[in-house]
Amino acid sequence: xxxxxxxxxxxxxxxxxxxxxxxxxxxxxxxxxxxxxxxxxxxxxxxxxxxxxxxxxxxxxxxxxxxxxxxxxxxxxxxxxxxxxxxxxxxxxxxxxxxxxxxxxxxxxxxxxxxxxxxxxxxxxxxxxxxxxxxxxxxxxxxxxxxxxx
Numbered sequence: 171x172x173x174x175x176x177x178x179x180x181x182x183x184x185x186x187x188x189x190x191x192x193x194x195x196x197x198x199x200x201x202x203x204x205x206x207x208x209x210x211x212x213x214x215x216x217x218x219x220x221x222x223x224x225x226x227x228x229x230x231x232x233x234x235x236x237x238x239x240x241x242x243x244x245x246x247x248x249x250x251x252x253x254x255x256x257x258x259x260x261x262x263x264x265x266x267x268x269x270x271x272x273x274x275x276x277x278x279x280x281x282x283x284x285x286x287x288x289x290x291x292x293x294x295x296x297x298x299x300x301x302x303x304x305x306x307x308x309x310x311x312x313x314x315x316x317x318x319x320x
Contacts, residue, residue: 206250206276212269213262215280217248223303230308232296232319234258234289241315242286245279247302252276256294258287284312 210216234240234256242263251258252275259270260277263284271277279285279298287294300308309318 205252206278208250208278210278211280211283212260212271212277213265213267213280213283213285215283217281220301221247221303221306223306226302226304226306228300228302228308230296230298230300230319232298234287234294234296236289236292236294239288240286240318242284242312243309243315243318244282244284244312245300245309246281246306247300247308248278248281249298249300249308250276250278251296251298254295254297256292257290258294258296259290260285260287 231254236256251271253271253273255273257270257272258277259268260279261268262280263286269277302308311317
């Protein structure tokens with residue numbers, strides 16, 4: 171092999187990994203959209219405290235069929251949701267207050283208030299994050315009601 175070709179070949183072999191490494195190490199900040207930030211739930215009830223103990227975050231992807239009302243339930247810990255698709259109407263049992271959240275909207279749920287979610291004419295897909303502790307459930311069904319999810 172010609173000496174010039176050997177040098178070009180060796181240069182490419184030795185230099186190429188460094189180019190990839192330099193590109194992999196570029197540093198930049200990300201863009202962020204705050205979806206929800208609140209010290210109270212969707213129905214205006216303030217959050218008072220987190221449960222005591224070691225923190226445990228739980229994130230769920232929930233799919234609710236069209237025209238479906240979830241069973242009445244409560245949450246013992248603060249949580250927030252994001253509607254990926256469809257819509258969700260949250261109903262507060264005691265006050266009758268309702269609010270609808272559509273695709274691309276986030277919401278904060280109530281703690282210890284009896285409520286339920288109702289989907290619209292299309293399936294509703296949610297991402298929900300709970301701020302709890304080990305052993306504490308993400309929901310408690312009202313007596314005589316089925317679980318919110320299984």
